[in-house]
Amino acid sequence: MVGSSSIKKRKNNNDNTSIVDKQNVVDNSKTNSTVKKISEKDLEVLKQFDLDMTFGPCTGIPRIDRYERALRHDLDPPTHVLELINLYPNDRQVTHCIWRDYTL
Amino acid sequence: MSKSNKNQKSITSFFKSPAQSATNESAAPKSKSSPITETKEIKNENEISKLPSASPSPGPAPAPVPSANLILSPKKPTVVVCSSNQIPPTYETEWINLSDRFLLTNRNFDVQYAHLYAERLGAMRKLVMKSAENRWNSKIPIKKMNDLILDEECILIGILFKQMILKPSIVKQLATEHGFNLQPPRQRYVDSTDKLILEEESQRIVLDGNIDINQFVTGIVMAVHGYEDDKGVFIVKDYCFKDLSIPKQLSPLKEDKFILFASGFLLSETSIIFNQLEYLVNSLTQPTNIQSEQIKFILSNSIRFIVAGNLIESSTRLKDSTNQAKYLTRKMTASSVEAMHSIDELFDKIATITDIDIMPGVNDPSCHMLPQQPLHPCMFPSSSKRKTTHCLTNPYDFQIGDIRFLGTSGQNLDDIDLQSTIDNRVQILENCLKWCAIAPTCPDTLSCYPYVKNDPFIINDTPNVFFAGNQPKFETRVFQGSNDIQVRLLCIPYFAQSNSCIALNLRTLECCEISFQNEIPQIIQ
Numbered sequence: 001m002v003g004s005s006s007i008k009k010r011k012n013n014n015d016n017t018s019i020v021d022k023q024n025v026v027d028n029s030k031t032n033s034t035v036k037k038i039s040e041k042d043l044e045v046l047k048q049f050d051l052d053m054t055f056g057p058c059t060g061i062p063r064i065d066r067y068e069r070a071l072r073h074d075l076d077p078p079t080h081v082l083e084l085i086n087l088y089p090n091d092r093q094v095t096h097c098i099w100r101d102y103t104l
Numbered sequence: 105m106s107k108s109n110k111n112q113k114s115i116t117s118f119f120k121s122p123a124q125s126a127t128n129e130s131a132a133p134k135s136k137s138s139p140i141t142e143t144k145e146i147k148n149e150n151e152i153s154k155l156p157s158a159s160p161s162p163g164p165a166p167a168p169v170p171s172a173n174l175i176l177s178p179k180k181p182t183v184v185v186c187s188s189n190q191i192p193p194t195y196e197t198e199w200i201n202l203s204d205r206f207l208l209t210n211r212n213f214d215v216q217y218a219h220l221y222a223e224r225l226g227a228m229r230k231l232v233m234k235s236a237e238n239r240w241n242s243k244i245p246i247k248k249m250n251d252l253i254l255d256e257e258c259i260l261i262g263i264l265f266k267q268m269i270l271k272p273s274i275v276k277q278l279a280t281e282h283g284f285n286l287q288p289p290r291q292r293y294v295d296s297t298d299k300l301i302l303e304e305e306s307q308r309i310v311l312d313g314n315i316d317i318n319q320f321v322t323g324i325v326m327a328v329h330g331y332e333d334d335k336g337v338f339i340v341k342d343y344c345f346k347d348l349s350i351p352k353q354l355s356p357l358k359e360d361k362f363i364l365f366a367s368g369f370l371l372s373e374t375s376i377i378f379n380q381l382e383y384l385v386n387s388l389t390q391p392t393n394i395q396s397e398q399i400k401f402i403l404s405n406s407i408r409f410i411v412a413g414n415l416i417e418s419s420t421r422l423k424d425s426t427n428q429a430k431y432l433t434r435k436m437t438a439s440s441v442e443a444m445h446s447i448d449e450l451f452d453k454i455a456t457i458t459d460i461d462i463m464p465g466v467n468d469p470s471c472h473m474l475p476q477q478p479l480h481p482c483m484f485p486s487s488s489k490r491k492t493t494h495c496l497t498n499p500y501d502f503q504i505g506d507i508r509f510l511g512t513s514g515q516n517l518d519d520i521d522l523q524s525t526i527d528n529r530v531q532i533l534e535n536c537l538k539w540c541a542i543a544p545t546c547p548d549t550l551s552c553y554p555y556v557k558n559d560p561f562i563i564n565d566t567p568n569v570f571f572a573g574n575q576p577k578f579e580t581r582v583f584q585g586s587n588d589i590q591v592r593l594l595c596i597p598y599f600a601q602s603n604s605c606i607a608l609n610l611r612t613l614e615c616c617e618i619s620f621q622n623e624i625p626q627i628i629q
Contacts, residue, residue: 053306056222060215061556069219069557073226 038094042084049081050097058097066097190352190565196505197361197407197610199459205560206475206497208553217547219556221323222305225263227562228325228346228540232261235347236327244329249307252332260309260338262302264324266317266523270295271549294318294525302328302338313340318525319535323544346540348566350587354506357611362406363504364458365606367465367513367573368598369450371443372417378446380603383620385453399618399625402607409458411451412573412596413465413498413513416443440469444483451487459492463500465513465574474515474543474552475499475560499542499561507610510567514574516543517595519550529572530579533593537563537570537583567591569613574598578606578617578628604628 050058055070055077064085070077088094191200233246236259246259270293300311300320313330330340387394391403454460464470464479471477478495481488499512517532526532542561546552575595583591592613596606603621617628
């Protein structure tokens with residue numbers, strides 16, 4: 001009886017979904033602000049900020065740098081973007097642009 | 105958006121010599137305005153690294169940003185971003201170094217050059233808009249390119265790009281078989297098929313009409329007044345650039361004091377100018393022996409000696425020895441070592457009597473990219489021990505008393521000369537001043553560091569003297585701008601060719617050329 005339950009546990013560990021849960025658990029212990037994952041709607045807002053050409057090129061620099069540049073040149077960037085960047089400071093999906101995984 | 109005072113450096117540059125860091129600290133309490141974001145970034149850097157700051161933060165805390173708190177990128181700032189505004193001097197001929205924006209504290213090459221162009225356009229756009237409104241009827245609308253209507257008179261603001269088929273391109277080179285050059289190196293890349301294109305953030309348009317293509321280069325921010333025709337080309341009626349800021353009113357000095365400029369010693373094993381250098385040093389160290397009263401007066405009242413680059417010859421940079429096997433080259437010393445040694449002896453003698461400023465040039469052992477970082481003081485073992493030796497950046501921005509100087513070692517002029525048909529070097533200097541850009545062709549054809557947060561090559565404060573070293577001959581002119589702006593433009597010749605230095609009188613801002621070709625120095629009329 002004991003043996004079969006331990007096998008079951010091992011099987012659960014091999015399941016792929018548990019890895020994602022483990023990652024979320026690690027995140028929660030490191031930071032207080034990344035309580036939940038960012039919503040799709042907010043990610044879309046960030047993506048539109050990246051693709052908006054009035055604020056200049058987006059590749060290679062963190063979103064906050066681009067936001068600061070937009071402020072410096074009086075281009076009126078949306079404040080919602082700034083709030084999102086500050087809410088998730090450790091989430092690379094938020095801090096860096098949509099081309100973050102591609103090299104120069 | 106409110107502005108605030110800037111905090112100063114928290115990381116000392118690796119290349120800063122002790123003399124230079126001392127003068128930088130004295131220049132630390134700069135008061136003027138600056139964008140709030142950069143201040144916060146440097147403050148954040150202070151929290152993260154535990155290094156003691158080089159100078160205490162003088163200003164008040166920055167005012168809060170609207171809405172959320174800015175959490176700043178924790179990366180090291182690339183550049184010590186501080187205000188380059190003029191500081192009132194404590195005495196009449198005080199030297200104040202304002203070149204901090206050219207010092208690089210961090211090197212990040214993971215970014216593209218597009219950010220530098222975006223920064224340049226963004227920073228200059230409002231100022232160009234203001235000068236466009238002043239120059240042309242304010243009823244003419246200033247438009248963005250996507251709002252253009254056919255045949256409607258309007259004003260566009262953008263950054264210029266010059267399309268040249270003869271410009272050497274790595275893509276063309278790779279496209280040919282075996283990768284050899286399509287054409288031999290030319291003196292000028294100008295061709296009759298060149299086109300000028302005005303670019304904005306998202307669009308570009310070809311320019312034609314009342315604009316001479318050969319007088320322009322890539323990288324100039326300008327406003328054009330005209331209309332779009334049915335072929336999609338913008339026909340230019342008139343154009344303008346950012347207005348020059350009005351420099352501070354100069355109160356003339358009580359006595360005549362002189363600054364000596366020299367450049368292009370081009371020392372190597374095959375140099376023949378050692379005698380002339382000897383005459384130069386003897387004249388400076390023992391001016392009483394000179395017979396000419398005028399030269400004696402000039403040399404004994406010189407307060408500074410500025411060397412504008414190219415201390416050694418470019419042949420000392422040949423890579424033949426580095427391509428050979430190590431056992432063959434073990435006993436050989438690079439010829440640049442010998443050349444730097446002789447330069448050091450020369451500067452040591454000059455440094456005994458006057459302050460000497462050393463700027464790197466294109467041949468010198470500093471980085472190739474603009475802004476060139478100061479030469480390391482270890483290359484000047486004897487002269488760097490003296491407090492009067494200063495190693496500086498290229499370009500170099502400083503003030504002596506109330507007079508503001510700005511200059512380079514000449515690479516910017518040489519590059520513009522390649523890309524345009526402007527014949528006169530002083531005219532190129534004047535154009536750079538009118539375009540408010542020290543080196544507009546950076547980074548297109550002149551290699552430059554990929555800045556993101558600022559463009560240090562924009563001329564925000566009009567200098568009183570604008571110089572460039574390593575030019576074919578001595579030329580000077582006074583540029584008369586609007587609002588009574590007067591700028592002394594100065595082209596300094598190669599010492600290796602002309603054997604002469606330029607003396608600038610600080611009281612009258614007039615220059616004369618002193619030749620050291622013979623043992624007796626002469627003024628060349």
